[in-house]
Amino acid sequence: MAERILEVDDVTLRFGGLTALDSVSLHIEEGEILGLIGPNGAGKTTCFNVITGVYTPTMGEVRFRGSSLVGLKKHQITRKGIARTFQNIRLFRSMTALENVLVGADANHSSGVLTALFRSPKHRREEADGHERGMDLLEFMGLAGRADELASNLSYGDQRRLEIARAMATQPALLCLDEPAAGFNPQEKAELMALIRRVRDRGYTVLLIEHDMRLVMGVTDRIVVLEFGKKIAEGTPADIRDNPAVIAAYLGVDEDAS
Amino acid sequence: MTAPLTARDRLALQWVGMVERWNSLPRASRLLIVLLLALLFYALPLLRPPILTTQQTDFGGIMFSSAALALVAVGLNIVIGYAGLLDLGYIGFYLVGAYTTGVLTSEHWHWPFFLVLPVAIAVTMLSGVLLGAPTLRVRGDYLAIVTLGFGEIIRLIVTNVEWLGAARGIKDIPHPPTIGPDPKPPFGEGGLFTIPHLSWNGLIPSLDENRGTRFLVFGAADAIPYYWLILTVLILVLVADKLVKNSRVGRAWEATREDEDAAELMGVPTFRFKLLAFAMGAAVGGLSGALFASSQGGYINPLSFPLLLSILFVAAVIVGGAGNRWGAVLGGVLVAYLPERFREFADFRLLVFGLALMILPVYRPQGLLPPARTIRARVAEREIELLEGGEDTGPTDDGLDGPEGPDGFGRTNSTGKVG
Ligand SMILES: Nc1ncnc2c1ncn2[C@@H]1O[C@H](COP(=O)(O)OP(=O)(O)OP(=O)(O)O)[C@@H](O)[C@H]1O
Ligand SMILES: [Mg+2]
Numbered sequence: 176m177a178e179r180i181l182e183v184d185d186v187t188l189r190f191g192g193l194t195a196l197d198s199v200s201l202h203i204e205e206g207e208i209l210g211l212i213g214p215n216g217a218g219k220t221t222c223f224n225v226i227t228g229v230y231t232p233t234m235g236e237v238r239f240r241g242s243s244l245v246g247l248k249k250h251q252i253t254r255k256g257i258a259r260t261f262q263n264i265r266l267f268r269s270m271t272a273l274e275n276v277l278v279g280a281d282a283n284h285s286s287g288v289l290t291a292l293f294r295s296p297k298h299r300r301e302e303a304d305g306h307e308r309g310m311d312l313l314e315f316m317g318l319a320g321r322a323d324e325l326a327s328n329l330s331y332g333d334q335r336r337l338e339i340a341r342a343m344a345t346q347p348a349l350l351c352l353d354e355p356a357a358g359f360n361p362q363e364k365a366e367l368m369a370l371i372r373r374v375r376d377r378g379y380t381v382l383l384i385e386h387d388m389r390l391v392m393g394v395t396d397r398i399v400v401l402e403f404g405k406k407i408a409e410g411t412p413a414d415i416r417d418n419p420a421v422i423a424a425y426l427g428v429d430e431d432a433s
Numbered sequence: 434m435t436a437p438l439t440a441r442d443r444l445a446l447q448w449v450g451m452v453e454r455w456n457s458l459p460r461a462s463r464l465l466i467v468l469l470l471a472l473l474f475y476a477l478p479l480l481r482p483p484i485l486t487t488q489q490t491d492f493g494g495i496m497f498s499s500a501a502l503a504l505v506a507v508g509l510n511i512v513i514g515y516a517g518l519l520d521l522g523y524i525g526f527y528l529v530g531a532y533t534t535g536v537l538t539s540e541h542w543h544w545p546f547f548l549v550l551p552v553a554i555a556v557t558m559l560s561g562v563l564l565g566a567p568t569l570r571v572r573g574d575y576l577a578i579v580t581l582g583f584g585e586i587i588r589l590i591v592t593n594v595e596w597l598g599a600a601r602g603i604k605d606i607p608h609p610p611t612i613g614p615d616p617k618p619p620f621g622e623g624g625l626f627t628i629p630h631l632s633w634n635g636l637i638p639s640l641d642e643n644r645g646t647r648f649l650v651f652g653a654a655d656a657i658p659y660y661w662l663i664l665t666v667l668i669l670v671l672v673a674d675k676l677v678k679n680s681r682v683g684r685a686w687e688a689t690r691e692d693e694d695a696a697e698l699m700g701v702p703t704f705r706f707k708l709l710a711f712a713m714g715a716a717v718g719g720l721s722g723a724l725f726a727s728s729q730g731g732y733i734n735p736l737s738f739p740l741l742l743s744i745l746f747v748a749a750v751i752v753g754g755a756g757n758r759w760g761a762v763l764g765g766v767l768v769a770y771l772p773e774r775f776r777e778f779a780d781f782r783l784l785v786f787g788l789a790l791m792i793l794p795v796y797r798p799q800g801l802l803p804p805a806r807t808i809r810a811r812v813a814e815r816e817i818e819l820l821e822g823g824e825d826t827g828p829t830d831d832g833l834d835g836p837e838g839p840d841g842f843g844r845t846n847s848t849g850k851v852g
């Protein structure tokens with residue numbers, strides 16, 4: 176059995192009176208693509224926010240490779256090996272595509288003012304490493320030709336891909352993608368899903384939020400379904416497809432609504 | 434139907450072209466050009482070129498204050514331009530640097546100038562950290578208010594603390610050491626040799642027999658050696674600024690400015706980097722203050738540090754183009770130089786200057802010299818607009834701005850919600 180890389184253990188999160196996550200437990204195994212689905216407002220993004228340290232759970236635990244993440248700062252969690260993208264694109268808009276990725280790569284670096292001032296060997300090694308990794312990732316995402324463009328000048332699709340490249344640059348073990356294909360046409364969505372499979376083949380574990388049921392079925396190994404902050408189902412795509420609770424949750428809900 | 438590029442677009446294009454041509458020059462030629470340019474700037478107050486030279490006030494002195502304000506603007510640009518932290522009380526750091534120098538060299542101790550300089554920088558950095566540590570955790574406009582308060586409180590402190598000279602200030606702050614024999618007034622000029630100035634008859638230059646600068650005497654008589662000193666410091670700071678900006682530190686600053694949450698989630702310890710920007714900015718502010726304290730007059734008092742000056746510092750950065758070190762230099766020079774150059778218009782000059790400060794943000798919100806990549810991006814955007822406009826309905830001037838609207842500096846996402 177594969178090792179559990181992340182465990183969300185009985186997590187509850189309340190915003191005032193609203194219970195956004197209600198005793199949610201889920202785990203992700205090393206090397207898999209886990210789909211997280213559910214209707215609008217189900218708590219998927221909130222789940223990401225708890226994992227990445229944006230919110231502290233009201234109750235419960237999040238463990239990464241066995242050690243608790245609760246109480247750690249956001250940047251510490253990233254440096255432990257969890258990276259994410261955002262449902263609403265949040266690039267560093269007036270920086271170039273390459274610079275965006277370099278910021279991600281810097282998560283593994285430690286040079287500071289003094290090493291930069293004296294161009295120390297460490298600084299030069301880290302800069303070279305960042306550029307190499309950055310260009311490699313841009314290439315992988317099909318963005319190499321846009322490296323020197325401002326992020327805000329990229330097309331919508333390129334911005335979405337740049338977000339993934341930036342997150343990958345932090346060298347995470349676990350990559351969390353929040354609706355990376357939102358706003359894409361079916362053709363683009365299919366391409367992105369193929370890309371996500373290749374991301375996994377590069378050795379990343381992927382947690383994927385996606386609205387489009389059919390798409391999720393095709394790309395994920397396992398699926399967790401949330402509704403109103405509760406986990407209502409968990410299993411292989413085939414299990415989920417036939418699960419009456421899931422069908423009920425999605426009934427009358429347009430799959431493509433976002 | 435397709436409107437040609439506007440004059441402004443063409444200017445921007447030319448600028449981008451120049452920058453690109455410059456970057457493609459071999460390293461050796463670039464170095465040579467930079468050296469020649471630096472030499473020209475060192476020689477400027479000796480050459481006294483017509484038009485540029487101020488007639489009613491000492492030109493060397495104006496050059497000194499222009500370079501000094503450029504230095505301040507470069508320091509403040511780290512805080513405002515790179516890290517996006519609106520610091521309205523930068524004068525406070527300037528004051529701390531100046532008073533540290535005053536106390537250590539004149540008021541209570543008599544340390545040598547070049548020993549005091551690093552101490553003044555360190556003390557100012559410390560004050561930056563002390564101010565930043567509690568305040569930088571809070572986001573947004575709060576910081577502007579707190580720093581404004583800091584600038585004013587620190588001035589009130591020196592006005593009221595007797596140990597710091599109170600309202601009478603600190604006098605007899607020593608000048609930096611002379612190179613060569615010390616001047617022995619009234620006859621011994623000191624220094625090693627005299628460098629003559631030029632005087633101009635129309636466009637014909639001649640050596641001016643009555644004017645010369647002793648190499649190298651720092652004293653009340655001649656501001657030019659001070660100008661050289663501060664120009665040297667400015668160049669060193671600019672080099673350091675470039676090295677730091679093009680590193681992990683500079684990227685972390687910009688990422689934090691653009692989107693603090695996203696930066697944090699990409700592994701940037703944003704608080705630590707904001708504090709670092711504050712400390713670096715403070716260091717340059719303290720350095721400028723120390724140089725100011727030991728400049729010609731050798732005298733400081735609380736009135737030398739009005740809040741208005743703090744606002745002028747911010748204006749210099751914004752006018753020049755926040756985020757670009759050359760913009761900061763230009764802004765600092767303009768803010769110091771223009772009011773002096775047009776002294777003959779008496780009080781009108783300040784009125785006109787104020788008006789210019791108000792008009793500029795409307796027509797050029799990104800400042801005179803925004804970062805090159807911003808210009809390049811704008812030109813590219815404009816070209817695409819024109820291409821698209823040419824194909825269908827024809828160009829509209831502002832309508833095709835895209836979904837994003839104009840981009841200035843500042844944060845793009847200030848809501849607390851992450852999603
Ligand atoms: N910061 C917040 N403060 C208050 N309520 C919040 C906050 N963030 C999320 N919520 C609420 O929590 C619930 C879950 O929101 P969440 O964004 O996690 O849904 P989602 O599953 O990602 O939906 P979508 O598919 O629309 O992205 C919603 O009712 C939302 O309004
Ligand atoms: Mg969501």
